[in-house]
Amino acid sequence: MSHFETDAIRTQTERSQFLEHSTPLYLTSSFVFEDAEDMRASFAEEKIRNVYGRYTNPNNSEFVEKICKMEGAEAGYAFASGMSAVFSTFAALLNSGDHIVSVRSVFGSTHGLFTNFLPKWNITTSYFDTNNLDDVEAKIQSNTKIIYAESPTNPAVDILDLERLGLIAKKHNLLLVIDNCFATPYLQQPIKFGADLVIHSATKLIDGQGRVLGGVTVGSADLIREIYLFSRNTGPALSPFNAWVLSKSLETLAVRVDKHCENALKVAQFLENYDRINLVKYPFLKSHPQYEIAKKQMKLGGNIVAFEIKGGIDSGRQFLNNIKMCSLSANLGDTRTIVTHPASTTHAKLSEEDRLEVGIIGGLVRVSVGLENVEDVIEDLKQALQNE
Known part of the structure; x- marks a missing residue:
């Protein structure tokens, strides 16, 4: 088993016939097939390969694979921004009438999503006190599907006990989704404490130099499959160039x-x-x-x-x-x-x-x-x- 820093540097999914030392950019909107059977099997997902840039791309796959190794996750999907990761995760997993229990201290745009947009689809949110996890169970309803939290929180830098949240989620058969943006997978791996999904705004410390936007959600393969199916139809995919930049950023x-x-x-x-x-x-x-x-x-x-x-x-x-x-x-x-x-x-x-x-x-x-x-x-x- 290799260490964090080695995985960040030595995980490489693709090389061309030129055998580049550093992964090249794959700036193409689509990929070609060898014959009709290859094309049929690829669209039927009987074989894993790149089909269309909105679905997968070698640069995106490398970035996601690195984050999965760092977080201890089975699978993931990369997005055009942190907020597209947040929205797509909730939109893929929730139905009309579902309910979220969230920490009160969340990123401003996430709060806006919970209060202004998800209610349009009859998805509601109850907030629990950041400094009182006893409040979490009091907010759970019969239609609750997700417990959501940031730790550390934005902007007051409060810390939530992830292990305790994981136990509460398991007790009530709920999904625990953690925004790990402030900590990065280098400092904290919420899956170890019971999280089902972890979200990052890669725009922040993962890029680290204010160059590109990006987001990623990682977690169990079954949940990521639902997020992938939603996202390949709605189009919030990360661009190959940004994925290439972010994958290189992970090396440092x-x-x-x-x-x-x-x-x-x-x-x-x-x-x-x-x-x-x-x-x-x-x-x-x-x-x-x-x-x-x-x-x-x-x-x-x-x-x-x-x-x-x-x-x-x-x-x-x-x-x-x-x-x-x-x-x-x-x-x-x-x-x-x-x-x-x-x-x-x-x-x-x-x-x-x-x-x-x-x-x-x-x-x-x-x-x-x-x-x-x-x-x-x-x-x-x-x-x-x-x-x-």
């Missing part, structure tokens, strides 16, 4: 994420000792409420640090205006450190009450710590705090 995932985590911990420790800050949340700080759970299920703490500046929403916005080096962007997981003020940007459309329920207080700032020299990152954050 471990070394990049190690450095991200090292830098993030130093940033969190600096902020924790700064008097303008009310609180700092980072999974591997001992002050984090779920520190022990994070240590149990994560290899390192990730690259996201959340902190609250004294003075509320105005102080948060002023802090962003004072930033000189770090980027102001809604993205995360880049080589470049990114600073976001959720209350006035990514979650501004939520009511204040809804924001508070998911831990988004007025002065909350989310930092996606990059790969610059950490002293330069800390110096920029420090001067931004001093200049308010």
